[in-house]
Amino acid sequence: MADATPPLPEAEPAVAAAVFGDRIELARSYTDSLARNGETLGLIGPRELPQLWTRHILNSALLAPLLRGRVGDVGSGAGLPGLVLAIARPDVELTLIEPMERRTEWLQAEVDRLGLDNVTVLRARAEELPGSGRLAPLDQVTARAVSALRTLIPLTAPLVRSGGQLLLLKGGRAQDEIAAAQKAIRKHRLHDVEVLELGADVGVDITRVIRATVDP
Numbered sequence: 001m002a003d004a005t006p007p008l009p010e011a012e013p014a015v016a017a018a019v020f021g022d023r024i025e026l027a028r029s030y031t032d033s034l035a036r037n038g039e040t041l042g043l044i045g046p047r048e049l050p051q052l053w054t055r056h057i058l059n060s061a062l063l064a065p066l067l068r069g070r071v072g073d074v075g076s077g078a079g080l081p082g083l084v085l086a087i088a089r090p091d092v093e094l095t096l097i098e099p100m101e102r103r104t105e106w107l108q109a110e111v112d113r114l115g116l117d118n119v120t121v122l123r124a125r126a127e128e129l130p131g132s133g134r135l136a137p138l139d140q141v142t143a144r145a146v147s148a149l150r151t152l153i154p155l156t157a158p159l160v161r162s163g164g165q166l167l168l169l170k171g172g173r174a175q176d177e178i179a180a181a182q183k184a185i186r187k188h189r190l191h192d193v194e195v196l197e198l199g200a201d202v203g204v205d206i207t208r209v210i211r212a213t214v215d216p
Contacts, residue, residue: 009035009049015202016053019061019088026087026114031057033110034078041106043078054205056080059169060144062198062207064088066167069139071095074126074156075146077103081169082142083110086119093118095135099125130158137161144169149210150181157188160214166190168210178210189215 012028020027035052038044048056060081067089073082076096086094096119098104104123111119122135129135141156141164149168156166170177174195178185185193190212198207 007046007049010051010053013053013058013204015204016058018202019058019204023087023090026116027057027061027084030079030083030087030110030114033113037106038078041102043103043106057084058199058204059207060084061088062202062204063142063167063169063209066196066209066211067092067140069093070136071140071142072097072135072138072159074141074143074152074159076107076121077145079107079110081144083107083116083119085142086111086116087114090116090118093120095120095122095138097122097124097126097129097135099123126155126159135159138164140165140167142167142169148180149174149177150184153181153184153188153190157190157214162214163216164214166210166212166214168212170195170208170210172208174208174210185212191215 017024031052035049039046061084063081064085070093072095074097076082076098082094082096096107104121108121111121138159141159143152143156146152152168178193193212196209196211199205
């Protein structure tokens, strides 16, 4: 039996240009590169191509207006959300934290190819960074599809300065994850923990973000 026809990448939704504004050409270039190389490099699965824009690129980009200062992205992988955010917010300094060598090589290659001067790629495990001198305390930390909140908090909260924020992309069970993470929330002195729902105003699938402040 012949192999099934591979899925085609999703066409760019009309709303993408509004989300990225004058950075849309960079977003298109990155998305095309991810579509062409992502499966081969083990960054995304083939089933993700038909929903690459809506499920991954736009889902990540909706976080961009919440960013400020120096931001770290834990477990950057294919650049979701870190590279997308760097494209959308050239005024924000992004550090992409990823432990796997082949993924950091991909990230650095994309940073160089796209000419992004607001990005540092750091090969490291997040839990090894506090006190190491390799990374100054950050204003905010993001993460997407890394782990459950109760295990993600100990990886991300120690990277944030006092008064800084966690901005963690989550699915429909975000409130349940908060309930299950109460011990970690107390231990790492998080407050104002809330779930933000983004995207309704631009007509795309809802992106849920757990936002929390690290106690001063």
